Amino acid sequence: MLGLYGNYDVVVCGGGTSGVTAAVASARTGAKTLLIERVGQLGGQMNFSGPPGFSFAHLFNGRQEQIIAGFAEETHKRLLDEGHALPHMLVEHRSHYTFSYVDPDWWGLLVYKICREEGVELMLHSLVTEVIREGDVVKGVICEHPGGRSAVLAKVVIDCTGEGEVCYQAGAECETAPIQILEPSTVAFTADGVDWDKVVTYIHEHIDDFIFNQIYNPYSKWTDEKIRQRVMEIDDILEIGEVMGYLGFKKRATWTGEWHNKSGVGFFLMPKEGRILAHFQHSSQEDLCDCSQVRGITQVEVECRRQNMMAWRFFKKYVPGFENAYITRTCPEARIRETRRVMGDYVLKFEDIRDARKFDDVIGKSAFPTGAKHAVNGRALALEHMAVPKDMGSNDIPYRVLVVKGLENILVAGKAVSADRASHQRFLQQTIVTGQAAGVAAALCARDGITPRQLEENVSELQEILISQGAILYGTH
DSSP: OEEEEEEEEEEEEOOSHHHHHHHHHHHHTTOOEEEEOSSSOOOGGGTTSOOOSOSSBOSBOTTOOBOOOHHHHHHHHHHHHTTSBOOOBOOGGGTTSOBOOBOHHHHHHHHHHHHHHHTOEEEOSOEEEEEEEETTEEEEEEEEETTEEEEEEEEEEEEOSSSOHHHHHTTOOEEOOOTTTSOOBBOOEEEEOOOHHHHHHHHHHTGGGBOOOSSOOTTOSOOHHHHHHHHTTOOOHHHHOSEEEOHHHHHHHHHHTOSOOSSOEEEEEEEETTEEEEEESSSOOBOSOOTTSHHHHHHHHHHHHHHHHHHHHHHHHHSTTOTTOEEEEEOSSOBOOOOOEEOBSSOBOHHHHHTTOOOTTEEEEEOOOBSOEEOSSSSSEEOTTOBOOGGGOOEEEEGGGGBBTTOBSEEEOSTTSSBOGGGOOOSHHHHHHHHHHHHHHHHHHHHHTOOHHHHTTOOHHHHHHHHHTTOOOSSOO
């Protein structure tokens, strides 16, 4: 039997990084807001299927101007004040790849607190299975959950599922790359007990065995040689940041069958109660899987855990500093890098990012490269068609990428926003930017009785509220 769960101004589908941010922003703008999440844990790629190795990262452009603040800065500061984050790390030799580390598990706890503070209603363990439509107008969604099925009605729905599931069910135009080139997905895990002095010593003694400049920025003065020289002077693993390499060990282990060679060898860092943990989100990669389909995601979940067991045995056997290390957490589900992109009233393009383009309907910024893709090639990344924002600046993200083409009363935020494949806005900091904008926009539409498409005619109040909520829209390169 189908019951009515409730009637809301704004319903956010998906409680990951974009969804939590959207729901909080909506409630703060005055809307009666419901956040629907298919599991019991909020946070998505931050703390459930991730973190993606660098949380937060790229809040600053290559000139070390802060370009992303808003909900990301708010949660970073709150966790920093409580001892669960590290200060922004503006390390010169990583000027275009900055870290602002948070403890992802504490971030996941904090967002529940913020939702309670702001009056966001939660509907957990609930899966959106259908969309309620009248013509091209989205009226709500139907969920399956413990106890049965319910209809949830809304003035505006926001799809923050990551894979564009709600938009897809509503009949939106979507794009998906051929399965042969879809980015591989991964299952991440974390380890403690690492002797970081031994790790740094080995890096110094085998500097040519490591890769420090994967995301090459032609506008930066830091060449490979200069970066290596600087790393030789560093004793703190946090200043080194991402570690990728161990090329000699990798070659030997691949030959003996002790490494799967579907990715490079390396790890990121994670703060935890005054300690530094190693976080592995490149140690497993499974390709030729469409994770918007059940067979594909099942294959990823199974195969990546097999690869992770092999990877951990490799680290314990070969890598100095990991002799007494131990795994502390394995993410409950795979981190899906690429499936659908929902087409909107504007499609963010490769040239927009390369040229650091600015838009009149700006709702946020990004300095992440375009065209860089994960691949099963033994190196983890394919960078042949990559470009970075010119002059170490940033590109604007326009409001129109959130407005779903051909449908009314629905917005999309997070990974699935409207972009060409090269410009896929899937990275955690980008999902928070688009989530916050979608939440404010939806609340304004619900208040004024207009559609998200009609809001395109004048986004000045949207921009003013975003700025009042801490977002950065202007004043940077």
